[in-house]
Amino acid sequence: MDPLVIVVTVVAVILSLVLLVVGVQTILVLQQLRKTLEKVNHLTEIAEVSLNKVVTPLQNVGGMMEGMKTGFKMLELFSTFLKS
Numbered sequence: 001m002d003p004l005v006i007v008v009t010v011v012a013v014i015l016s017l018v019l020l021v022v023g024v025q026t027i028l029v030l031q032q033l034r035k036t037l038e039k040v041n042h043l044t045e046i047a048e049v050s051l052n053k054v055v056t057p058l059q060n061v062g063g064m065m066e067g068m069k070t071g072f073k074m075l076e077l078f079s080t081f082l083k084s
Helices: 003-083
Strands: none
Touching: none
16 A cells, blocks of 8 residues: 555544544533533522512612602692691
8 A cells, every 4th residue: 555545544534533532522511511501590590589589679668758758748738738
């Protein structure tokens, strides 16, 4: 056999093996990335639920304050009406 054919064959086999290893490693990295993204997604869902538990009472307090402000305005108008 010609030495050039042997060298080309050996190089092709080595490149094929390297590409196979790179492909397998890429698949493993993508699997780990998927697991990590699932964990991050789960954490963001937990954070959203916790934040909603904190924000909802604050919104209720804000609504109560608006109601009190309106009540005081009505009381002020009523007292002005009584004075006149």
